[in-house]
Amino acid sequence: MTKARVTVIDIAKAAGVSKSTVSLVLQGSSLVNEGTRTKVNAVMRELGYVYNRGAANLRQAGAKSRIIGVVVNDLTNSFFAELAVGVDMVVQSAGFVQFLSNTSESIDRQREVVASMREHGISGLIVSPARATDAADFKPLVAAGIPVVVVVRNLPGAKVSSVVSDNQAGMMSAVKHLAELGHKRIAFLGGFPDTAVFDDRLAGYRSGMEAAGLDYHQDLVISSAPSRAGGVEAIGKAIGLADKPTAAVCFNDAVAFGVCDGLRARRLEPGSDFAVVGFDDVIEAQAAVPALTTVSVDPQGIGRRGAQLLLKQINAGKAEAETVTTAVRLVVRESCGARKSVKIETGL
Amino acid sequence: MTKARVTVIDIAKAAGVSKSTVSLVLQGSSLVNEGTRTKVNAVMRELGYVYNRGAANLRQAGAKSRIIGVVVNDLTNSFFAELAVGVDMVVQSAGFVQFLSNTSESIDRQREVVASMREHGISGLIVSPARATDAADFKPLVAAGIPVVVVVRNLPGAKVSSVVSDNQAGMMSAVKHLAELGHKRIAFLGGFPDTAVFDDRLAGYRSGMEAAGLDYHQDLVISSAPSRAGGVEAIGKAIGLADKPTAAVCFNDAVAFGVCDGLRARRLEPGSDFAVVGFDDVIEAQAAVPALTTVSVDPQGIGRRGAQLLLKQINAGKAEAETVTTAVRLVVRESCGARKSVKIETGL
DNA sequence: TGACATAATTGGAACGTTCCAAATATTAAA
DNA sequence: TTTAATATTTGGAACGTTCCAATTATGTCA
Numbered sequence: 001m002t003k004a005r006v007t008v009i010d011i012a013k014a015a016g017v018s019k020s021t022v023s024l025v026l027q028g029s030s031l032v033n034e035g036t037r038t039k040v041n042a043v044m045r046e047l048g049y050v051y052n053r054g055a056a057n058l059r060q061a062g063a064k065s066r067i068i069g070v071v072v073n074d075l076t077n078s079f080f081a082e083l084a085v086g087v088d089m090v091v092q093s094a095g096f097v098q099f100l101s102n103t104s105e106s107i108d109r110q111r112e113v114v115a116s117m118r119e120h121g122i123s124g125l126i127v128s129p130a131r132a133t134d135a136a137d138f139k140p141l142v143a144a145g146i147p148v149v150v151v152v153r154n155l156p157g158a159k160v161s162s163v164v165s166d167n168q169a170g171m172m173s174a175v176k177h178l179a180e181l182g183h184k185r186i187a188f189l190g191g192f193p194d195t196a197v198f199d200d201r202l203a204g205y206r207s208g209m210e211a212a213g214l215d216y217h218q219d220l221v222i223s224s225a226p227s228r229a230g231g232v233e234a235i236g237k238a239i240g241l242a243d244k245p246t247a248a249v250c251f252n253d254a255v256a257f258g259v260c261d262g263l264r265a266r267r268l269e270p271g272s273d274f275a276v277v278g279f280d281d282v283i284e285a286q287a288a289v290p291a292l293t294t295v296s297v298d299p300q301g302i303g304r305r306g307a308q309l310l311l312k313q314i315n316a317g318k319a320e321a322e323t324v325t326t327a328v329r330l331v332v333r334e335s336c337g338a339r340k341s342v343k344i345e346t347g348l
Numbered sequence: 349m350t351k352a353r354v355t356v357i358d359i360a361k362a363a364g365v366s367k368s369t370v371s372l373v374l375q376g377s378s379l380v381n382e383g384t385r386t387k388v389n390a391v392m393r394e395l396g397y398v399y400n401r402g403a404a405n406l407r408q409a410g411a412k413s414r415i416i417g418v419v420v421n422d423l424t425n426s427f428f429a430e431l432a433v434g435v436d437m438v439v440q441s442a443g444f445v446q447f448l449s450n451t452s453e454s455i456d457r458q459r460e461v462v463a464s465m466r467e468h469g470i471s472g473l474i475v476s477p478a479r480a481t482d483a484a485d486f487k488p489l490v491a492a493g494i495p496v497v498v499v500v501r502n503l504p505g506a507k508v509s510s511v512v513s514d515n516q517a518g519m520m521s522a523v524k525h526l527a528e529l530g531h532k533r534i535a536f537l538g539g540f541p542d543t544a545v546f547d548d549r550l551a552g553y554r555s556g557m558e559a560a561g562l563d564y565h566q567d568l569v570i571s572s573a574p575s576r577a578g579g580v581e582a583i584g585k586a587i588g589l590a591d592k593p594t595a596a597v598c599f600n601d602a603v604a605f606g607v608c609d610g611l612r613a614r615r616l617e618p619g620s621d622f623a624v625v626g627f628d629d630v631i632e633a634q635a636a637v638p639a640l641t642t643v644s645v646d647p648q649g650i651g652r653r654g655a656q657l658l659l660k661q662i663n664a665g666k667a668e669a670e671t672v673t674t675a676v677r678l679v680v681r682e683s684c685g686a687r688k689s690v691k692i693e694t695g696l
Numbered sequence: 697t698g699a700c701a702t703a704a705t706t707g708g709a710a711c712g713t714t715c716c717a718a719a720t721a722t723t724a725a726a
Numbered sequence: 727t728t729t730a731a732t733a734t735t736t737g738g739a740a741c742g743t744t745c746c747a748a749t750t751a752t753g754t755c756a
Contacts, residue, residue, distance in 0.1 A: 005492075007712055018736045023714060033734060048488065051467045054402040054413070055712035058741045065402070067468070075436070078631075081429035088423070088450050092457070097464050100448035102436050109440070116445050119401045120415070140396065144353075283426075289637045355742055366706045371744060381704060403742035406711045 006049045015043040026051065057121060066096045068310065069117035071110060071127040073153075075102040078283050079299045080128060083151065086303020087126055094311055096123070103130045111137065118146070124310045126303075128152040131195060147313035151306045152299075154196045154323075161313065161322045163306040167197060167279075170295035170328040171204025172211065174249045174277045177293075177330055179212035181338060183247040183275060187220045189234040189259060191251030198223070198251065201279065205249060226251050231258020232265075239266060247275035247336070253282045253294055260290075260335065275336045290334035297328045354397045363391040374399065405469060414444045416658065417465035419458060419475040421501075423450040426631050427647045428476060431499065434651020435474055442659055444471070451478045459485065466494070472658045474651075476500040479543060495661035499654045500647075502544050502671075509661065509670045511654040515545060515627075518643035518676040519552025520559065522597045522625045525641075525678055527560035529686060531595040531623060535568040537582040537607060539599030546571070546599065549627065553597060574599050579606020580613075587614060595623035595684075601630045601642055608638075608683065623684045638682035645676045 008026070012019040017036060024032045025040045043049075057065045068091050072080040084100055091098050099117055103110040110130045114137075117125065124147045127138075135157030138148045142160060150162040178186050188205045191198040202221065209216050222237050224230035231250060235258070238245055250256035256278030260270040270276050271290040278285060281296035305324055313319030332338050356374070360367040365384060372380045373388045380388075391397075405413045416439050420428040432448055439446050447465055451458040458478045462485075465473065472495045475486075483505030486496045490508060498510040526534050536553045539546040550569065557564050570585050572578035579598065583606070586593055598604040604626030608618040618624050619638045626633060629644035653672055661667030680686050 005712090009712080019713085020715090020736050020738095021734085024735085027714085031734065036734085050492075052406075052469070052712055053467045054405050054469055055741090056714070057402050058400075058406060058712080058743085059714040060741085075429055075433050076426070078424070078426050078429065081423055081426065084448070085423050085450055088448075092449065092461070097447060097461070097468065098449065099445060100432075100436075101440065101446065102433055113440070113445070119399045120445065121400070121402055144398075284632055353742090357742080367742090368706050368708095368744085369704080372705085375744085379704065384704080400742055403711090404744070406713085406742080407744040408711085 005052075006047045007052075008049075010047060011040065011043050011049055014047060015040045064123045064314065065121040067117075067120060067122045068096050068098050068307070069114070069122040069125040069127075070098050070100045071103060071113055071117075071125065071129075072100070073103050073105050073110075073128050073130045075100075079280055080152075082299035083128065083303040083306075086300035086305075087307045088303075089300075090304050090307040090311065096311075105130045107131075107133060114138075114141070118144075122146065124148070124314050126151060126306050126310055129155060131192065142319075145318075147310055147319040149306045149310045149313075151302055152197075156196055159321050161309055161319065161324075163302050163309060163324045163326065164197075164200075165297040165302065165328050166325045167200035167328075168204035168207065170279060170297070170330070171201045171249060172208040173328075173330045174279070174295055175205055175208025176212060177332065177338075178247045178249065178275055178277065178336065179208075179214060181247075181275065181336065184214060185217075185220065185243065185245040185247070186214065187222060187238050187245040187248040189222050189238060189248045189250045190224045190230050190255030191226050193223050201251060208249075220245055223251075224255070226255055228254050228258035228261065231255035231260075232262040233258075235259040235262035247277075249277045250279060253278035253280045253285050253292060256292055256294065256335070257284075257288065260288075260292075271334050271337045277330075277336050281331055285331075286333070288335075293333045293336035293338070294331055295328050296331045298326065302326055353400075354395045355400075356397075358395060359388065359391050359397055362395060363388045412471045412662065413469040415465075415468060415470045416444050416446050416655070417462070417470040417473040417475075418446050418448045419451060419461055419465075419473065419477075420448070421451050421453050421458075421476050421478045423448075427628055428500075430647035431476065431651040431654075434648035434653075435655045436651075437648075438652050438655040438659065444659075453478045455479075455481060462486075462489070466492075470494065472496070472662050474499060474654050474658055477503055479540070490667075493666075495658055495667040497654045497658045497661075499650055500545075504544055507669050509657055509667065509672075511650050511657060511672045511674065512545075512548075513645040513650065513676050514673045515548035515676075516552035516555065518627060518645070518678070519549045519597060520556040521676075521678045522627070522643055523553055523556025524560060525680065525686075526595045526597070526623055526625065526684065527556075527562060529595075529623065529684065532562060533565075533568065533591065533593040533595070534562065535570060535586050535593040535596040537570050537586060537596045537598050538572045538578050538603030539574050541571050549599060568593055571599075572603070574603055576602050576606035576609065579603035579608075580610040581606075583607040583610035595625075597625045598627060601626035601628045601633050601640060604640055604642065604683070605632075605636065608636075608640075619682050619685045625678075625684050629679055633679075634681070636683075641681045641684035641686070642679055643676050644679045646674065650674055 008019045008022040012022045025037045070087050101113040107130050126149050128151050135155045141148050148160040150160050154162045154164050222234045224234040256276050259276050263270045263274050268274050278292045278294035281294045285292040285294050356367045356370040360370045373385045418435050449461040455478050474497050476499050483503045489496050496508040502510045502512050570582045572582040604624050607624050611618045611622050616622050626640045626642035629642045633640040633642050
């Protein structure tokens with residue numbers, strides 16, 4: 001029932017050395033004699049000493065708390081959960097811990113959360129910014145010498161590093177695939193036009209159309225909320241067009257699912273009657289009916305990559321902005337009409 | 349380019365008051381004059397002051413860091429991601445931040461992570477323990493006066509609070525439903541027998557059988573890994589039985605999906621040829637074919653409940669162990685054979 | 697006006713660690 | 727031995743905050 005916490009001074013007293021020596025063994029200095037080291041360690045174990053990182057951190061001025069802040073916009077989306085796991089993997093094995101917070105797409109919450117993390121002295125920040133985040137929002141952080149890595153969504157104006165998937169190439173390959181299946185009128189459905197990711201994917205769509213020798217028609221680009229409901233809405237508009245499309249690439253998988261719903265509501269079967277391709281390859285894509293053809297990105301890989309980049313910058317002391325794009329690949333399943341049979345995927 | 353960080357002393361100097369006064373306004377004390385308060389706040393904003401929680405924490409001895417540690421065993425499982433979001437919600441709105449870590453079911457990693465959190469001075473811990481966690485593992489924490497709340501899986505021996513779903517009632521209702529559909533031989537498939545959750549669910553199965561006036565046969569209980577692959581394995585054994593079952597309740601949804609796979613591999617259609625019911629209601633359950641009948645637990649609710657309990661204990665200063673069980677409900681879809689039609693769920 | 701209560705403010709001394717410069721112990725070389 | 731080098735150890739003085747006791751300013755009442 002000893003109430004007071006055990007400090008280095010207690011250890012020092014019990015081991016018959018000075019607090020400085022204890023501090024030295026704490027940081028594994030080679031200066032200290034082997035005998036003393038083992039004795040001190042033994043005493044620590046015996047008294048149940050717990051290192052106080054807060055105090056240490058206070059002394060080592062601007063130095064490192066070994067805390068990494070991770071901010072995601074939607075943790076319920078398995079894409080971001082995977083990403084967080086990727087970050088945690090490398091962060092943890094580097095002896096850091098992660099502060100994880102969820103903004104639910106709220107900029108206010110994002111601001112609060114980042115401020116709070118800063119008060120706790122994070123050594124770096126990985127953030128998948130909420131929609132419409134101001135590029136200047138992270139200015140104070142980098143000004144204070146805290147490295148920031150933006151993932152998934154990039155922040156055009158901000159002078160920070162970023163790790164994003166190759167949205168452009170992904171869309172291009174999706175369009176190419178549909179064109180090879182014989183489609184001529186291919187729509188681009190869903191997504192909010194005010195985001196950088198939207199721009200990238202749309203650009204990929206345009207180049208894909210061009211590369212396939214197809215015309216780009218503005219009315220085939222129909223934006224909407226990047227959700228299932230948005231997909232339903234977008235396909236509704238697409239079907240209403242005078243010159244109907246026969247296929248669509250979607251902003252993401254959620255939109256693609258909504259598009260399938262909307263098709264069926266009109267007695268059209270996704271896959272056979274209308275080809276649809278998604279983006280992200282969320283976990284449900286494989287199990288859905290029809291299984292979704294989609295562009296697979298590796299969220300865990302993005303997380304790992306981002307964390308590595310951040311750690312590099314933390315160790316380097318100073319960090320210049322660097323941009324990494326991770327590869328994506330088209331996964332052909334059923335919703336594009338290329339494969340008709342239902343394959344049962346067995347086992348884990 | 350001012351390198352040094354801004355401290356209360358800088359603020360004090362610039363505002364023409366003492367550091368003590370600045371500290372007072374920092375903690376919103378009513379002692380300080382309204383005029384001084386506004387001036388000090390203005391100066392803070394102007395100089396870009398960032399509160400140093402580490403330092404504050406150091407002074408306020410055992411007091412509170414406002415950090416909550418959250419440890420889950422598998423964040424890639426959307427169940428736990430939802431749980432973390434639930435925790436984050438209440439923790440954040442109470443002005444705390446969450447340290448989240450993933451153990452991937454590794455006890456070693458769990459130990460490391462908890463130790464690290466302790467060094468950082470967490471004010472409380474919410475943990476979904478890795479399999480085979482020793483009940484004594486959290487002893488030091490509670491001895492140090494740090495409240496611990498165990499969620500999802502309970503730790504029989506440990507004297508800590510816990511929030512678990514009502515596994516027993518859930519299984520009972522699943523069995524009751526199948527019995528009402530006319531099934532007599534109902535199997536219990538999947539799960540590792542060395543866990544408390546398994547025991548609870550199995551107990552629910554037994555009482556359910558009894559309540560329905562059905563015999564309990566030991567050979568109808570087939571354990572396996574709580575995964576899709578485990579489900580395939582378990583249904584294989586069940587089908588091989590002399591007196592075959594016609595329905596099964598599964599340890600969780602992953603097992604249930606595996607059971608469906610295994611059935612189809614034997615040309616049996618889940619739902620019409622064999623009834624299967626899962627547990628958890630993971631996000632894929634609804635979209636699967638056939639849609640999975642399952643016992644729905646609310647992971648986000650568990651997270652919220654756990655966080656509330658923890659905060660209560662933190663505020664109370666001392667915490668006695670308390671156990672909360674959250675309600676569950678059976679969601680009837682197609683895999684139990686009760687509904688044949690494919691319903692398309694539209695919109696968000 | 698003096699005497700007293702009340703409202704605001706304030707200078708140290710902590711908190712548990714790391715760093716520095718300096719002291720001491722040990723060993724090797726002469 | 728003595729000296730020089732090397733290996734260990736060690737007291738403060740920080741770090742940025744909060745707390746305490748004590749001080750000063752302001753207001754109230756005879």
